[in-house]
Amino acid sequence: MKNVNAKPTLTRTLIKGGAFEGHPFRLVDVGARAGYSHQWNHLGKAAEVLGFEPDREECARLNAAEHEVRFRCLPIALDSRRRQRPFFINTMNTAGSGFFPARSRMGLRFSPGPAAVDPATYRKSQEAAPPRPIQALLMDTDSFDAVAAEEEIKSVDFFKIDAEGAELDILEGAESFLSGNGALGLEVEVSFMPIRQCPLFYEIYNHLALRGYLLYDLDAFHYSRGALPTPVAWDHRNHEGKRILGPTIAGQLGHGDALFFRDLIDERFAPSSDADWRRVLKAACLFDLYGLTDCAVELLVYYWDGLEGRLGLTLEKVLDAAVPAPHTGRMSHAEYTRLYAETVGRMDV
DSSP states (O other): HHHHHOOOOHHHHHHTTTTTTTOOOOEESSSSSTEEEGGGGGGGGGGGEEOOOHHHHHHHHHHHHSSSSSSEEOEEEEHEEEEEEEEEEEETTTGBSSSSBHHHHHTTTTTTTGGGGGGGHHHHHHHHHOOOOOEEEEEEEEHHHHHHHHHTOOOEEEEEEOOOHHHHHHHHHGGOOOOOOOHHHHHHHEEESTTTTSSSSSHHHHHHHHHTOOOEEEEEEEEETTTSOOOOSSOOOOTTOOOOOOOOOSSSSEEHHHHHEOOOTTTTTTOOEEEEEEHHHHHHHHHHHTTOOHHHHHHHTTTTHHHHGGSOHHHHHHHHHHHOSSTTTOHHHHHHHHHHTTTTOOOOO
16 A cells, blocks of 8 residues: 555564564555565565465465565455456466456446447447457355465454455455454455446445444556547556556546554554453554554553553653654654644645
């Protein structure tokens, strides 16, 4: 996500203070093709990342590679339950393959070319859009709850789910890990536009909201109509390295990455064990890693009375480590907040 913290000084300070000794981060990356998210490297060996990638060759490649975290990948396609279902191959970009086929007629509306601005042909092309040839294979799937039972996974701190439309199915299959004592947060790919035959953003939002998760951040990607295409947002390429169309700098909201967290303060989370206190520290680090350091500081201050004896740190040192760039290391938290008040939040103007 674009707001990921490239220099999470607070997280590094907490790790050095012994925040996670004997209590590693447990992170699940569903759709681990090309590797896990780089922000987890800041956690080093304090992180255990479990990846899921149904492409066995890619999964084997990931397992053979060296990683800064403790990482392993399982060649399993996650779902709401154990079953067989058709998996549709996107021959133009295999990374876009999944359980939900594209709606070809909808996709044509975003294809630039002469036909997009020819009144004589455009309406006809929309009313009788030929379906794209779809290559499909039957794939065995399983739920995360079932895999967790087999792998003896007792807890998960964070989920990242990018599964080309199958995100809601995967969430339904991880119900045991989405309770009040379950995962602290999730990063989930979401669809706003019905370009696939898959659930849309509001369905995922409602599913997680009912389980106590709040939306904290959203990366949104747009697609312009073929009748007046705008430049692509980045150099989008397929599995062969060839240039292909992708999100554009303007246009209709197409898809995005949504970040959800539990609000431990609002839930009145009351730690009663050392593991519970470590849970607070993990939540703070997750906030910091995703550029929500203000939320991390609020959490640490609220729970400091119980955290102080578990860290070889003073509150002053923790707060100073959280001062945002470009002021990190240049002023204390007290100086920063005083300057903020004096300038009414316009300290960089």
